[in-house]
Amino acid sequence: MRSGALADSNDRAKLQELLLVGELVEKARNAGVQTMVEGPGHMPLSDIQANIQVMKTVTDHAPYFVLGPLVTDIAPGYDHFVGGIGGAFAGFCGADFLCYVTPAEHLCLPDKQDVRDGVIATRIAAHAADLARGIDRDVDASFSRAREALDWEKMFRLCIDPTKAKEYRRKRSPSEDTSACSMCGNLCALELVKKYLKKK
DSSP: OOOSGGGTTTOOHHHHHHHHHHHHHHHHHHOOOOOOOOOBBBHHOOOOOOHHHHHHHHHTTTTEEEEBBSSSOOOTOHHHHHHHHHHHHHHHHHHOEOOOTTTTTTSOOOHHHHHHHHHHHHHHHHHHHHHHOOOSSSHHHHHHHHHTTTHHHHHHHHOOHHHHHHHHHHTTOOSSSSSSOTTTTTGOHHHHHHHHHHHO
């Protein structure tokens, strides 16, 4: 009864299934079998928290993994973004695992690039959820310090997709002699502040 469209989200059939899954988890545990529960695929942001709270309650906090969830049905070709939005919120609300969604979802079988894009989007969503739960904030703090120092190698080491970051940097490096990016070039606020502080 996993919702396949927003219209099915947290409907009567889905909620009845949650109760049955809770009973099955209890039976499995009594038999010494580990359990993990698969969650929804499509639901608006407003339904995600309630779904996770009910599932965690009826399963006595069994690990819960969600497919996205997809928070709108009308973005074919961009379902990795849609799933990332839902996944970040689901992770914040207590989901334990996020299943990646590719841009090819609902359209065709994914190719290697689709899989890569889906995995990256889901890794971003999972990290955003972790940050909201107070986990791994030191990574972002280290990255921010590297950005302030214009330490590109450290930024590349810390970022989720170094390949893409390096590609953009290589393709669009500033023409003038600067360690800043091409967005501000010689008007880089970080470089201007450094120059100002050196003069004092």
